[in-house]
Amino acid sequence: MRKWPIVILFLSLSVHAQPLQNIQILKGLTRPEVQRVMNEMRAGLDVHCHFCHAADDTHGASDVKPQKAKAREMIRMVMDLNARNFGGKPVVTCFTCHNGHPRPATIPPLPQAVPPDTVEVPAKVFPSVTSIIQKYVAAVGRELTPTTSRVLKGTHKSPTGPQVQITVADNGEKLRGDIQLPDGTLLSQAYDGTAGWIRDKSGVHDMQPDDLVNARMSRRAFAPFYTSAIGDDAHVVDSEKIGDHNAWIVEASNARYWFDTGSGLLLRRVAYFNSPVGRIPEQTDFDDYRDAGAQKLPFLIRVALVDPWSGGTRQWESIQVGAAIAPEEFEKPQG
Ligand code: HEC
Numbered sequence: 198m199r200k201w202p203i204v205i206l207f208l209s210l211s212v213h214a215q216p217l218q219n220i221q222i223l224k225g226l227t228r229p230e231v232q233r234v235m236n237e238m239r240a241g242l243d244v245h246c247h248f249c250h251a252a253d254d255t256h257g258a259s260d261v262k263p264q265k266a267k268a269r270e271m272i273r274m275v276m277d278l279n280a281r282n283f284g285g286k287p288v289v290t291c292f293t294c295h296n297g298h299p300r301p302a303t304i305p306p307l308p309q310a311v312p313p314d315t316v317e318v319p320a321k322v323f324p325s326v327t328s329i330i331q332k333y334v335a336a337v338g339r340e341l342t343p344t345t346s347r348v349l350k351g352t353h354k355s356p357t358g359p360q361v362q363i364t365v366a367d368n369g370e371k372l373r374g375d376i377q378l379p380d381g382t383l384l385s386q387a388y389d390g391t392a393g394w395i396r397d398k399s400g401v402h403d404m405q406p407d408d409l410v411n412a413r414m415s416r417r418a419f420a421p422f423y424t425s426a427i428g429d430d431a432h433v434v435d436s437e438k439i440g441d442h443n444a445w446i447v448e449a450s451n452a453r454y455w456f457d458t459g460s461g462l463l464l465r466r467v468a469y470f471n472s473p474v475g476r477i478p479e480q481t482d483f484d485d486y487r488d489a490g491a492q493k494l495p496f497l498i499r500v501a502l503v504d505p506w507s508g509g510t511r512q513w514e515s516i517q518v519g520a521a522i523a524p525e526e527f528e529k530p531q532g
């Protein structure tokens with residue numbers, strides 16, 4: 198089975214594949230969503246797709262491998278476990294038991310060391326979420342609103358592809374990306390949340406339904422952070438080191454945020470998305486904060502997904518905040 202899909206940019210260049218053929222449980226999901234679920238399972242067991250899919254099965258529909266049948270049983274079990282025991286919340290995933298092994302350890306290792314006597318550990322003291330957010334806003338100077346337009350120029354490096362030059366024009370609603378491909382040609386893509394177009398060597402096409410799902414998923418992973426994402430129910434759960442930085446971990450309903458205890462800046466966001474096989478994480482690291490107009494913005498964005506072929510690193514060279522973007526930029530070109 199080939200690596201799939203080849204995401205070089207903020208959209209994958211999806212092959213316009215036929216509809217899914219042999220889905221018995223994961224019904225109602227689009228192909229990119231099935232893809233993500235597959236990678237959640239793959240990551241849970243730390244295997245390649247071939248572990249369950251025959252090497253010559255280019256579409257994934259064949260049922261020749263017993264591991265695939267076993268995986269179907271396991272998907273049913275996970276759905277059942279979550280429905281019965283966790284109020285339908287997608288708490289248990291393949292990783293819960295497998296922990297990155299095809300065969301989970303089912304019994305504790307022997308011999309067992311005598312555990313140390315319990316010592317009282319003083320409870321950690323955390324600052325309030327409000328003070329963390331205030332410190333963040335003070336650190337960046339001021340917060341942009343989602344409708345502030347911006348033009349970002351720099352490079353994009355996907356995990357397996359070459360580094361490419363990329364320009365993104367974003368007015369909060371519409372997004373356009375222009376990418377200089379290694380062969381010298383230009384690839385342009387624009388997307389407004391519901392529709393989009395692609396211009397490549399072969400001409401101009403409308404985005405197909407799978408492209409739109411890919412575009413939405415990619416846009417959300419690289420999306421900027423706004424403090425409004427952290428609701429009233431958020432709380433500080435712990436502190437942790439990320440690289441050389443100490444960070445407070447703020448837990449909101451669908452994401453966790455790591456704020457630098459020193460500088461106050463946001464270092465990491467991990468958003469969770471529900472799926473039939475449990476919550477799927479999407480990690481975005483924000484780094485290299487620099488002045489861009491009246492505020493500091495992260496010039497380095499790193500996205501890590503359960504799909505190791507997707508995601509990637511964007512290093513911006515310039516970010517123009519409030520840039521005037523002509524409406525024609527987003528319109529589908531003729532021919
Ligand atoms: C742990 C086993 C397992 C792994 C690993 C796995 N798959 Fe699957 N895959 C399945 C099962 C089970 C189904 C069928 C799901 C169903 O019936 O709802 C499936 C279905 C699919 C389908 C739908 C095919 C069709 O048309 O019916 C595709 C595509 C697919 N897998 C691709 C992949 C890719 C790509 C990877 C690696 C990133 C992968 N799978 C990894 C078990 C696995």
Ligand code: HEC
Binds near residue numbers: 474
């Ligand atoms: C509640 C714990 C648990 C969860 C959750 C779980 N598994 Fe398993 N899985 C096991 C155990 C235990 C075995 C080994 C069973 C055995 O040896 O007979 C196993 C075996 C397997 C095997 C066979 C491995 C082999 O080498 O033959 C596959 C494939 C598998 N699981 C896939 C999955 C997938 C995919 C998920 C998530 C959808 C999942 N499992 C979730 C406990 C779990």
